[in-house]
Amino acid sequence: MVGRYPDFDVMQSADTWDDATRAVVEQRLRSPTDLRFFDAAEAVTAAAFSDTVTAQDREPRVPVVAMIDKKYAESRHDGYRYDDMPDDATTWHLALRGLDEVARRRYGSDFAGCPNEVRNAIVEQFAGGSLQGGVWDTFNCKRAFSVLMRGVLAEFYSHPWAWNEIGFGGPAYPRGYMRLGEGLREPHEKPEALQRDPVRDTETAR
Amino acid sequence: MLRQVLKGSSRPRHNDSAWLLDPQRRGVPNRDRMQRHADSDEVDLCIVGAGAGGSVLAQRLARRGWRVVVLESGRFWDPDRDWVSDEAGSHGLYWTEQRVIGGTDPVELGKNNSGEGVGGSMVHFAGYAPRFHPSDFATRSRDGVGADWPISYAELKPHYEDMERELPVAGQHWPWGDPHSYPHSPHPVSGGAARVWRGAMKAGIDMRVGPVAITNGVMGNRPHCIYRGFCLQGCKVDAKASPLVTHLPDAIEHGAEIRADCRAVRVEIDSNGRAAGVVYVDRTTGDMRMQRAAAVAVAGYSIETPRLLLHSVSTQFPGGLCNNEDQVGRYVMVQGASQVAGRFPDEVRCYKAPPPEVSSEQFYETDARRGFARGFALQTVSPLPIAWSEHVLAGGHWGDALREYMRDYNHWFVMGVLCELLPRPGNRVTLADETDAYGVPVARLDYTQCDNDRRNIAFAKDVMHEIWLQAEAQDVLTIDRYAHLIGGCRMGFSPVDSVCDKNQRTWAVPNLFIADGSVCPTQGSANPALTIMALSARLADHLSHAA
Numbered sequence: 001m002v003g004r005y006p007d008f009d010v011m012q013s014a015d016t017w018d019d020a021t022r023a024v025v026e027q028r029l030r031s032p033t034d035l036r037f038f039d040a041a042e043a044v045t046a047a048a049f050s051d052t053v054t055a056q057d058r059e060p061r062v063p064v065v066a067m068i069d070k071k072y073a074e075s076r077h078d079g080y081r082y083d084d085m086p087d088d089a090t091t092w093h094l095a096l097r098g099l100d101e102v103a104r105r106r107y108g109s110d111f112a113g114c115p116n117e118v119r120n121a122i123v124e125q126f127a128g129g130s131l132q133g134g135v136w137d138t139f140n141c142k143r144a145f146s147v148l149m150r151g152v153l154a155e156f157y158s159h160p161w162a163w164n165e166i167g168f169g170g171p172a173y174p175r176g177y178m179r180l181g182e183g184l185r186e187p188h189e190k191p192e193a194l195q196r197d198p199v200r201d202t203e204t205a206r
Numbered sequence: 207m208l209r210q211v212l213k214g215s216s217r218p219r220h221n222d223s224a225w226l227l228d229p230q231r232r233g234v235p236n237r238d239r240m241q242r243h244a245d246s247d248e249v250d251l252c253i254v255g256a257g258a259g260g261s262v263l264a265q266r267l268a269r270r271g272w273r274v275v276v277l278e279s280g281r282f283w284d285p286d287r288d289w290v291s292d293e294a295g296s297h298g299l300y301w302t303e304q305r306v307i308g309g310t311d312p313v314e315l316g317k318n319n320s321g322e323g324v325g326g327s328m329v330h331f332a333g334y335a336p337r338f339h340p341s342d343f344a345t346r347s348r349d350g351v352g353a354d355w356p357i358s359y360a361e362l363k364p365h366y367e368d369m370e371r372e373l374p375v376a377g378q379h380w381p382w383g384d385p386h387s388y389p390h391s392p393h394p395v396s397g398g399a400a401r402v403w404r405g406a407m408k409a410g411i412d413m414r415v416g417p418v419a420i421t422n423g424v425m426g427n428r429p430h431c432i433y434r435g436f437c438l439q440g441c442k443v444d445a446k447a448s449p450l451v452t453h454l455p456d457a458i459e460h461g462a463e464i465r466a467d468c469r470a471v472r473v474e475i476d477s478n479g480r481a482a483g484v485v486y487v488d489r490t491t492g493d494m495r496m497q498r499a500a501a502v503a504v505a506g507y508s509i510e511t512p513r514l515l516l517h518s519v520s521t522q523f524p525g526g527l528c529n530n531e532d533q534v535g536r537y538v539m540v541q542g543a544s545q546v547a548g549r550f551p552d553e554v555r556c557y558k559a560p561p562p563e564v565s566s567e568q569f570y571e572t573d574a575r576r577g578f579a580r581g582f583a584l585q586t587v588s589p590l591p592i593a594w595s596e597h598v599l600a601g602g603h604w605g606d607a608l609r610e611y612m613r614d615y616n617h618w619f620v621m622g623v624l625c626e627l628l629p630r631p632g633n634r635v636t637l638a639d640e641t642d643a644y645g646v647p648v649a650r651l652d653y654t655q656c657d658n659d660r661r662n663i664a665f666a667k668d669v670m671h672e673i674w675l676q677a678e679a680q681d682v683l684t685i686d687r688y689a690h691l692i693g694g695c696r697m698g699f700s701p702v703d704s705v706c707d708k709n710q711r712t713w714a715v716p717n718l719f720i721a722d723g724s725v726c727p728t729q730g731s732a733n734p735a736l737t738i739m740a741l742s743a744r745l746a747d748h749l750s751h752a753a
């Protein structure tokens with residue numbers, strides 16, 4: 001994953017981090033373990049969903065699904081559910097089934113088997129809360145989207161590859177920062193290699 | 207004058223915590239000589255919750271010779287080992303057990319709301335430490351909205367001053383509310399905060415640096431802030447205040463016992479209608495135990511405090527302890543905490559420096575021209591990547607657009623507001639049908655805004671847009687959210703309008719006290735932690751004089 005900071009690799013600073021933090025971050029770079037929360041079919045759908053919403057279309061990919069699987073297998077919850085929603089784990093199972101149902105109705109294939117335009121169109125409706133029929137009639141579609149997105153984004157943007165892409169300095173203890181003011185950069189922070197303005201330069205969002 | 211000369215150097219009168227810390231290690235060093243009490247030993251006070259309110263109360267009373275046991279549901283943190291300089295890795299700091307949320311404007315809980323573990327929510331609080339304004343204590347008589355407090359600002363003022371020295375608080379001289387200065391001088395500000403400041407100035411809005419509960423210079427064995435920006439993940443440096451470093455070392459030194467991994471499930475009431483102690487689960491062994499105590503103080507935060515009372519049913523209190531007047535759990539408040547991000551052509555790198563930097567209370571009080579009562583505060587916030595992705599998502603972006611806004615992270619800076627939302631009886635904690643691992647029903651929080659709340663939030667967002675316009679931001683992105691739960695067991699004038707009296711004693715049980723943010727009748731636009739601590743210091747004064 002190359003963003004605007006091709007010369008920046010946050011892991012090059014890993015020797016300046018404290019041991020507890022380094023262990024947590026390095027663990028994310030190890031190959032994922034076997035699935036415990038999703039079944040094999042669900043994992044395929046979840047990966048297609050995650051690829052669509054994070055625009056990951058080539059290897060190496062951040063292993064978002066394996067990370068989410070680990071989270072729920074270890075019963076790490078977010079601490080609340082809306083009164084018109086099941087718990088987050090159940091929401092995942094139901095929403096993945098629902099994505100496949102809609103895809104089969106529209107395109108005759110599972111969600112993962114649909115071309116990008118179809119997947120994008122389905123996700124657009126998922127985000128807008130307008131998917132209907134089957135499981136979608138049993139809970140609040142818009143809130144289900146936010147449950148899944150909360151899960152995907154928390155894993156994706158905890159990964160060092162994503163930090164490299166966005167130029168985030170990563171863990172900063174015990175080193176800290178010395179140069180806070182306008183236009184200042186720490187010696188280990190690399191300048192941007194190209195300028196892109198998301199407002200002007202991203203044509204159609206999806 | 208003398209205080210100016212002594213800036214940063216005067217030692218607090220009632221608290222040696224910073225000097226008891228170990229300069230080489232984080233965490234609480236005197237734990238190994240901590241006093242231990244038997245369950246059957248009737249201690250003077252059993253406190254539920256080692257957070258902002260519970261810890262100060264324990265520290266103050268232990269100093270006066272009280273035998274105090276604090277039951278804390280979460281772990282006794284060792285920051286060197288348990289805390290990480292990482293967003294996702296800090297999940298363990300939050301209260302993440304199931305809660306149910308409802309109402310027209312539900313309040314999302316979890317990481318944005320409450321903590322679990324010794325130190326409570328301040329372990330991952332941002333660090334803003336403003337006082338409430340004198341007007342906050344009488345909004346009903348002054349503005350015709352909200353509620354009057356049974357105490358005045360003047361009664362809390364000496365405790366505000368003590369707390370500001372003990373945390374310590376750093377910032378510029380404060381011109382709003384009751385004008386005052388701070389013991390530590392203002393921190394340097396980042397490039398992003400400088401832009402907010404410039405935009406605000408052009409828009410005719412006054413800002414100040416601080417007030418933040420972060421050392422600027424050393425204090426005892428607490429070092430200077432290193433501007434690493436991970437305040438919401440727990441300060442591994444000991445620069446940001448939390449009771450773990452500001453009050454518990456001193457409490458332990460004076461004989462208080464902080465019993466971690468112990469979840470209170472019921473306050474026990476004897477046949478005379480007095481609290482006899484607290485029933486709790488020892489989470490390491492799974493055993494159900496009861497700590498006997500001559501008095502009990504509940505300080506579990508605005509959700510867990512009402513939940514514990516509602517679950518403590520008895521023949522005298524069939525609908526929950528202290529709830530015969532149907533007041534427990536009502537008038538819970540949050541602040542409308544919308545945030546607006548502004549984009550700049552050059553790099554801003556908002557992850558550097560503490561998120562709390564500069565703020566303004568110019569819009570705090572009622573201004574009739576705005577068309578609503580009461581007001582809001584403006585503050586910088588600066589998110590780390592995961593929080594920034596949630597902000598981008600709230601703008602309606604996913605897929606390519608989200609990824610691209612994310613790649614643009616270093617060009618954005620974020621400012622937020624805290625809008626005073628009014629207390630309403632239906633905004634309430636109740637018990638849901640489902641239960642937790644210990645068989646206790648989980649809490650349900652319903653929240654619905656009133657028109658005044660909505661107008662306040664809309665106006666505050668317009669002001670943020672104006673500041674970014676003046677700062678010449680090229681683009682803005684907005685997220686609507688809430689912060690800072692308070693209320694739920696408020697203090698008041700009589701048993702029919704509140705749960706406890708002006709000295710935080712419950713109307714229904716003479717030796718039962720509420721010692722956390724749930725006692726507050728209103729919240730103003732100020733972050734609440736300093737006030738919660740000051741209230742506990744005042745409560746301790748009252749208890750030791752009364753005893």
Ligand SMILES: Cc1cc2nc3c(=O)[nH]c(=O)nc-3n(C[C@H](O)[C@H](O)[C@H](O)COP(=O)(O)OP(=O)(O)OC[C@H]3O[C@@H](n4cnc5c(N)ncnc54)[C@H](O)[C@@H]3O)c2cc1C
Binds near residue numbers: 258260278333438722
């Ligand atoms: C992300 C975030 C940022 C914040 N930023 C700021 C800020 O900048 N400034 C500010 O002033 N405030 C801020 N706050 C709010 C502030 O942290 C809280 O208002 C304050 O800590 C609440 O104090 P408390 O005593 O009511 O509860 P807490 O500090 O939450 O303490 C309650 C304690 O009780 C324990 N407990 C609960 N139930 C039980 C039980 N049954 N048995 C045993 N123990 C129990 C909990 O584990 C917890 O440790 C922030 C909060 C969050 C989450």
Ligand code: SF4
Binds near residue numbers: 434435438444559561
């Ligand atoms: S920025 Fe300062 S106060 Fe905040 S976590 Fe880092 S060292 Fe602590």
